[in-house]
Amino acid sequence: MERSFKLVRLGEEQKTVYVAYFLKEEAIYWWDSVKALEEVQPVTWTRFKELFLEKYYPRYMQKQMEMKFLELKQESMTILEYEKKFTELSRFVTKYVNTDEEKAQRFQQGLEYWIRDRVSMFEIGTYAGVVQKAALVESNGAQSRMKRDIKKRKVFHQKERSVSGYQQDRIVKRIGFQK
Template sequence: MEKAFELAEVKDDKKAQYASYYLRDEARYWWESSKALLDRKVITWEKFMETFLEKYLPIYMQDQLEMRFLNLRQEDMTVAEYEVNFSKLARFAPEYVNTEEKKAKRFQQELKPGIRSQVPLLEIRNYAILVHKAIIVEGEKEATKRESEGKKRKFEESISDQGSSKFRGKFGKNGGGQSQKFQKFKPGNGNKKNRF
């Protein structure tokens, strides 16, 4: 609504009236009865917001959302997913993010250790730049991990190939067949000296 006020250049004394126009169904009925109880000719935007939040986002819910923000960690999210959740919840804990520097610091503190350990070297105080750099670090870490896994797989395959070729060389072409040397000593092959 505040973006709409700015765009439509709505004056302060008309903001509550403008916002209430967009209420529908149950919210509309609720506002009509609440407005009558307020008993004012002009309802300020601040009073409208206070009344609206008491109904649709009471203090205990705001406290829960603030705690969710304070407990938010990147954990198994990507940096982009973490940023979306951070931005959604940050408005419920404004005192922790009311400057660019505080916001950037809070975001950085709860990144995964592997990313968090590299970002401070850049000494970034701007939130948007910090998010961008953290995404780059995450991308580089993922590329390095894939590259390392690829090399490991190739190494394991080459070891496996070497092992099977040695096995074939030792035991004949079919791998599991008997070598001619072993067949010499088999009972009944005519060699009385080496019979078992």
């Protein structure tokens, strides 16, 4: 809503009225009852936000979101999935990501060890930079694993062929045939 305030150039007095217009269902009833109880009329935008968050985003939920954010690790997620979850949760805990550098550090701390180890060598100070490097490292790691797997399969098949060739020679000799 605050982004739209800039777009429509609302003054402080009009913000609460504007937002109240967009409330729906139960929120309308909540707002009507709160308005009736508030001593100061009209209710300021700052006070509206306090009341709204108190009702729809209570302290215990804020703490839960904070814990989810602090415990967030990449684990089995891809970099893109991890970044999406990180962005989603960081909205609720801005005190931990006040600056771009803090955001970059927090993101980097949650990366899988092998990715974090490689990304940290670059000493990147921006969030976008860390995300980009992490995605690049992840991509290169996936390509390396694919190449390694292909080599393993080739070696395995070569060994398998040489073993089966050896077994055929033994069978042929045992029966008494010559090649």
